[in-house]
Amino acid sequence: MPIINLTDLRAALPRGIRLIGLDPGQRTIGVALSDTTLMIASPYGSLRRGRLAATAAEIAAIARREGAGGLVIGLPLAMDGTAGRAAQAARDWTHALSAATGLPAALWDERLSTAAVTRVLIGEADLSRRRRAEVVDRAAAAWLLQGALDALAGA
Numbered sequence: 001m002p003i004i005n006l007t008d009l010r011a012a013l014p015r016g017i018r019l020i021g022l023d024p025g026q027r028t029i030g031v032a033l034s035d036t037t038l039m040i041a042s043p044y045g046s047l048r049r050g051r052l053a054a055t056a057a058e059i060a061a062i063a064r065r066e067g068a069g070g071l072v073i074g075l076p077l078a079m080d081g082t083a084g085r086a087a088q089a090a091r092d093w094t095h096a097l098s099a100a101t102g103l104p105a106a107l108w109d110e111r112l113s114t115a116a117v118t119r120v121l122i123g124e125a126d127l128s129r130r131r132r133a134e135v136v137d138r139a140a141a142a143w144l145l146q147g148a149l150d151a152l153a154g155a
Contacts, residue, residue: 001098001105003091009070009106010038010152017069020062020103021145023110023137024049024074024093030137031059032145033066038152041145043138052093056100063103071103072148074110074141108148110140 004012013019016036023030031044044066047058062068073094076086083091091107098105 001095001102003094003098003105003107006072006106006108006148006152009072009104012104013038013069016067018067019070019072019145019149020044020059020066020068021108021141021148022059022071022073023141023144024090025137028137029055030139030141031062032138032141033062033068034145034149036067038149041142041149043135043142046137052096052100056097059097060101060103063101069103071098071101071105072108072145073097073105074144075107077109106148108144110144 009019018036019034019038021030021032021034021041023032027049029047029049031046032041033044034041044062047055049055059071071094073090075083075090077083094105094107
């Protein structure tokens with residue numbers, strides 16, 4: 001499946017279908033889930049990053065269980081907005097994941113999502129380093145999915 005833009009992804013979804021937000025990291029993938037009105041993103045969990053087939057099977061199972069029909073995947077752009085090796089790797093992974101799950105996917109700029117979430121977890125939630133490590137991936141996924149949902153609401 002090709003990567004599509006966010007507006008086309010939204011248009012392709014039947015009413016009442018959720019989106020899954022993914023923040024792929026080196027070792028783990030943060031997972032978030034929208035509500036059925038596509039207004040609110042919530043942290044869902046995290047997956048160990050492994051072979052594509054296993055990861056795709058886990059994500060497809062979440063989609064079936066939770067009624068999700070599309071993916072919003074973090075695109076790691078450089079601070080100046082340019083796409084480097086990490087962004088190309090994310091695009092390649094997104095193409096492969098979309099094909100393996102059968103779910104349409106859109107990329108969303110994830111710059112500073114992990115840094116912003118970590119700042120909140122340190123400053124406002126006052127979580128220990130160990131506890132932050134447990135929640136930062138899924139919270140970053142919710143942060144980026146919420147940004148995409150907010151952009152859709154304004155479109």
